[in-house]
Amino acid sequence: MIKLPNLTSLYFHGLSKSAASDTFDLPDGPYDIAEDSCSFEHIFLDNSALGNPHEFRKAVESAPKSLKSLTISASEANDMDGWLSCASETLVLYQTSDLRGYRCNLYRPDELCTLPKNLETAVVDPEDIFLDEYGYRGYGCLYNANNWVEPFQFFTERHDIDYIPSSIETLVLQRPSGRLSEAEADQIDDAIVAILARRSVYYRHCSKCRPRCRNYFPHLKAIYLGALEDEQEYGSKEPRRRVWFQNAIRAGRQQGIDIHTRTTRSRPFHEIVFPTPPNPRDLKFVPESVKEDLRGPRAFDVYSGTWGPPGCGNCGLCSTCLRRYDAAVWKELDKASQR
Numbered sequence: 001m002i003k004l005p006n007l008t009s010l011y012f013h014g015l016s017k018s019a020a021s022d023t024f025d026l027p028d029g030p031y032d033i034a035e036d037s038c039s040f041e042h043i044f045l046d047n048s049a050l051g052n053p054h055e056f057r058k059a060v061e062s063a064p065k066s067l068k069s070l071t072i073s074a075s076e077a078n079d080m081d082g083w084l085s086c087a088s089e090t091l092v093l094y095q096t097s098d099l100r101g102y103r104c105n106l107y108r109p110d111e112l113c114t115l116p117k118n119l120e121t122a123v124v125d126p127e128d129i130f131l132d133e134y135g136y137r138g139y140g141c142l143y144n145a146n147n148w149v150e151p152f153q154f155f156t157e158r159h160d161i162d163y164i165p166s167s168i169e170t171l172v173l174q175r176p177s178g179r180l181s182e183a184e185a186d187q188i189d190d191a192i193v194a195i196l197a198r199r200s201v202y203y204r205h206c207s208k209c210r211p212r213c214r215n216y217f218p219h220l221k222a223i224y225l226g227a228l229e230d231e232q233e234y235g236s237k238e239p240r241r242r243v244w245f246q247n248a249i250r251a252g253r254q255q256g257i258d259i260h261t262r263t264t265r266s267r268p269f270h271e272i273v274f275p276t277p278p279n280p281r282d283l284k285f286v287p288e289s290v291k292e293d294l295r296g297p298r299a300f301d302v303y304s305g306t307w308g309p310p311g312c313g314n315c316g317l318c319s320t321c322l323r324r325y326d327a328a329v330w331k332e333l334d335k336a337s338q339r
């Protein structure tokens, strides 16, 4: 497939995943694919077993002349860190629970600084940032917000290591395996406020435009935090009793940056386009298994990376909303929006 001429986008469902055994059967390689020989700009691997195939990954990395986006959804991998270098502008990971990195949950965030510095869209696992800090600063900082470094450093640097390049436009915090503590949620809230505050002072600094500048996110358009408010595998299932990320939402609004959470209802400033799998609606031939997806309206969900019934728009009335936040919180929000 990689040898077909003039294709720019590849969507592949079920790569090396055999339905019967669920085993990984990509051939070891080496693959006979020349460097810069392929025209793919966008690769989307869905429901695939990626294992840790060094040779295959090398081919994906080196064969395309200018690969702009890499998207991996609902797949298995043992070494996500190794995949990062394949993406240049867009790195999107959906349904990450079976993606693993080296000594981390998803990938080590400082790996992002090894990429060419024109990354525009990235997905990070907040647990990896907490974990990294734990590794550098030792036991205690995971549980003690007072041990934290300057809040703005949360997304930007540790010991002079850059995390997220300042060319970033859209940042998605993926769903962690367990519910964040209130203190951790507050750290993320503070970090975003601190970045936005510095941004208004240092807005010209940018690693894309000025290679040696620090990260103050001059191109930032949106941060997606909604996955952090969803029900997680571990931790409390109690509805929250106060709105998470309120300060970030407020600071974002002042600067025309969308902070997407499970309580925001305002019209976004920016329309962000994410890599999507094909919408069954657009297919000429639809497999039996997705036929029922054709009934009723469909919308794309940026957290799961799938097409499904449209969300409620954070109505505050439905069972999903009430699982996330207590009814009293929604009442407060309703009052505030009427003011």
Ligand SMILES: [Zn+2]
Pocket (backbone or CB within 6 Å): 133, 136, 137, 149, 158, 159
């Ligand atoms: Zn540190």
Ligand SMILES: [Zn+2]
Pocket (backbone or CB within 6 Å): 167, 205, 206, 207, 208, 209, 210, 218, 219
């Ligand atoms: Zn720039």
Ligand SMILES: [Zn+2]
Pocket (backbone or CB within 6 Å): 312, 313, 314, 315, 316, 317, 318, 319, 320, 321
């Ligand atoms: Zn709702």
